[in-house]
Amino acid sequence: MQLDDLYRRVIMDHYKNPRNRGTMDEEAVTINLNNPTCGDRISLQLELEEGKVKQAKFTGEGCSISMSSASMMTEAVKGKTLEQAYGLADKFSSLMKGEPVEFEEYEDIEALSGVNKFPARIKCATLAWNALRKGVESQQKD
Numbered sequence: 430m431q432l433d434d435l436y437r438r439v440i441m442d443h444y445k446n447p448r449n450r451g452t453m454d455e456e457a458v459t460i461n462l463n464n465p466t467c468g469d470r471i472s473l474q475l476e477l478e479e480g481k482v483k484q485a486k487f488t489g490e491g492c493s494i495s496m497s498s499a500s501m502m503t504e505a506v507k508g509k510t511l512e513q514a515y516g517l518a519d520k521f522s523s524l525m526k527g528e529p530v531e532f533e534e535y536e537d538i539e540a541l542s543g544v545n546k547f548p549a550r551i552k553c554a555t556l557a558w559n560a561l562r563k564g565v566e567s568q569q570k571d
Contacts, residue, residue, distance in 0.1 A: 439540035444493040449486045449503035457486075458567060460560040464552050469495040473503075473560040477568065482506045482514055487560075492553050498541055499557035505535040506561065515565045518558045525551050 453474045463470035469491030476484040485503035489496065502521075506514045521538065523530050527545045532538040544554045 433543065436540035436543060439537050440493060440497045443497035443500040443537065447487075447496060447500040449484075449500065450488065451486045452488060453484065453486055457484075458564045460564045460567070462556055462560045462563070464491070464495070464556050466549070466552055467492065469553055469556055471495065471499055471557055471560055473499070473557060473564060475506075475561075475564050477511070481508060481510050483508075485561075487557065491556070492550075494541070494544060494550050495553040495556050498554045501535065501538045501541070502557045502561060505532065505538060511565045511568055514561060518562045518565075521558045522555065525555055 452472075453476055457474040457476050460473045460475075461471070462473075469489070471487055471489035471491070474486045475482055485506050487499045487503055489499065502517075505517055509517065517532075520530050520532070524538070524542055525545050541554050544550050
């Protein structure tokens with residue numbers, strides 16, 4: 430099996446069996462974003478405790494890239510401090526620019542590395558990560 434096939438399978442697995450899809454109570458930090466270019470939309474919820482992401486969930490509609498990316502992101506940020514979560518978002522941006530990065534703790538994210546070859550799809554992949562950034566920024570202002 431070639432690496433591209435493996436990556437495609439990982440992406441489709443997250444799309445068909447999304448991790449952390451759902452909602453939390455109204456006390457969660459909620460960020461709603463959409464990609465007007467293609468119609469993808471996401472509602473990200475973060476439950477924070479003592480400066481860490483205790484839980485992350487999402488709902489939304491979109492292509493396999495955007496929904497898979499949201500699934501992967503919510504898995505990766507659990508247990509991370511807000512600073513670490515923001516750092517993961519920056520690292521993901523680097524991945525989308527074609528820069529060599531590794532996600533040691535959550536390798537599934539690397540399956541999205543090929544998206545950078547399709548500039549129109551980068552916004553799909555980064556939608557959830559941009560929501561994460563906004564969520565972290567909203568807490569740092571308080």
